Amino acid sequence: MMHTNKDERIKYVLQSVTHFLECSEEFNLVSLEMLGINLDIIKSLAEIFIELETAPYLNTTDFGSENSKQRKSIEIVGGINNIKNYLGVGNDLFSEMFSSKISTDISIPLYLYSSYGPEISDNQMRDQCTLDDKISVEIEGHHKINTVELADCTYVAIPKTLDDVLFIARYLLSHEYRFLNYDENESILTVEQLIDRKQIEIELRLLASHFKHTKITRGICIENDISFSRKEIINLSRLFGNINYK
Structure with a gap:
């Protein structure tokens, strides 16, 4: 079967991934190979399908570096949104959930928290620095937090953005390092040691x-x-010890 239209080709590839997941033993690659699609691409997309169905908030950058197999597979089908639309998963569920006060206890991963920063800030905060008691953020699978204490009863909200990370980094490094520059495009902070002037x-x-x-x-x-x-x-679990880059 020839698919001359780009959207038709993408849809056919995505449908083929579903067929592969349902019945891999009877899967036929012949027509896909005519489109330049091999079994490795189908398997990679199948893994992405499974991950998105359990975590629909994931984005392209969550699937490895630009040259990773999964990222290349995503590009082949025109981007992560094409996959989400095909699967019928998306962010509406979480936007709706965070648009009003949470009524039951939940713990969410950091990535989900950062993805819905505005909704959470507007509706799920006890104060400017602390989440409501019903919601916590899970760090590294076992730490559940609703605020961050820097030092001496100084609290900040759990970081949602790189600007938040920069604020915490500068605060904690300020005792031993002098701030020189921050490259916002590359997310690179340049500091100088106060003792030996090493950059x-x-x-x-x-x-x-x-x-x-x-x-x-x-x-x-x-x-x-x-x-x-x-x-x-x-990382966060180490941020409150002595940071000392040699």
């Missing part, structure tokens, strides 16, 4: 999986959601 670059992210600058060997994030990194990572 240091630090990449800032909400999640460690979003680090992308391989030449920057130091990073600060709110949640370390990866098992291995060549960066020296300071």
